[in-house]
Ligand code: ADP
């Protein structure tokens with residue numbers, strides 16, 4: 262398996278990374294969806310854990326075509342092997358997904374108020390809402406406030422790493438906070454399948470049914486991985502109906518809408534589509550920066566805004582990767598004992614997210630860079646306020662949009678809060694003329710252009 266994973270990794274990682282680092286690992290064990298590898302020392306383990314774990318786990322998942330594979334590196338020194346780590350660090354997930362698996366293996370009944378299926382980090386407070394997830398966020402909050410009343414089932418779908426799992430756990434926490442007597446269960450559809458298969462094997466299907474039909478809030482994650490076996494779908498159908506009829510809340514997630522899940526029987530997808538369907542799109546640049554900011558603030562990490570803009574512009578469709586990149590940057594800066602700067606960020610990310618020099622420059626990137634430089638918010642640039650402190654940076658941003666993108670004057674005006682094209686033309690003329698006489702402005706423009714072009 263490890264060889265196949267390495268082959269898969271060759272698509273994403275630079276050859277020298279595989280040669281220098283990954284080659285130091287050797288496979289030890291594969292059991293219960295946990296892949297165990299040995300590393301010769303702590304430094305190798307730490308480095309790979311922090312820099313490449315997310316990518317390796319993704320590759321494992323792709324290779325094995327499973328969603329809940331996790332991955333562990335053990336340090337095995339030749340003379341004296343380290344004592345094994347206790348397995349209970351389930352929530353200590355560096356990469357956000359690898360180790361949060363199988364939080365409860367006991368098929369026992371769910372006790373009222375039991376939050377053990379929930380990750381304590383995934384709460385509403387740590388969740389950033391933006392236009393990309395606004396509806397899913399609002400629906401999740403409504404469901405958490407009044408489970409079983411509004412949207413039942415709530416079905417959230419969208420690409421990986423966009424916050425579906427986070428929202429589900431947040432719903433669970435909120436429900437338990439408001440009503441500690443509720444029985445709440447978060448489970449992956451694979452886990453559900455396994456439990457069912459075990460209960461059939463052990464002749465305990467009655468206990469299985471009891472358990473699932475006594476739940477007030479059932480959340481099943483990644484429903485696209487529900488086994489296509491007739492028996493599983495049948496059982497899930499009955500569980501669903503029993504809960505739904507009793508006005509118990511059901512929350513489901515998937516990477517695509519119900520009717521596009523090929524493995525799902527029609528009667529199930531119809532049921533799923535019968536409630537509230539919401540999709541989550543990838544976040545825009547501004548939200549990506551906000552997410553990074555929130556995380557650095559929560560963890561008291563000092564990262565200059567410009568470096569955050571750099572990370573956020575490089576990783577645009579997966580919040581988990583976004584966080585992973587930040588973690589890598591922090592780890593790297595600690596490892597080499599240097600402060601985090603844009604250069605350090607560029608250096609850290611270069612083998613994972615290669616710079617794409619042909620990437621088209623977009624106006625949102627220009628706005629972010631100019632706003633960051635002048636210590637403003639993007640919304641200031643787009644606001645109708647015309648104080649000098651805002652007007653000048655705004656003119657510079659418009660000038661750069663005209664120079665660096667193919668956007669027309671009306672398009673630029675529209676992008677800057679719906680301004681007239683003559684305003685853009687005026688800004689462009691003014692800055693063009695001034696830069697010939699004002700060396701400081703000329704330097705600023707060059708510096709900003711350099712920053713924009715490297716993003
Ligand atoms: P999905 O289930 O859609 O694949 P997750 O819920 O696992 O995605 O999210 C991946 C990571 O990104 C998690 O660590 C999560 O906390 C974080 N994350 C996702 N969306 C947000 C958000 N809107 N605000 C803050 N963090 C987020």
Ligand code: MG
Nearest residue numbers: 425426427482
């Ligand atoms: Mg998920």
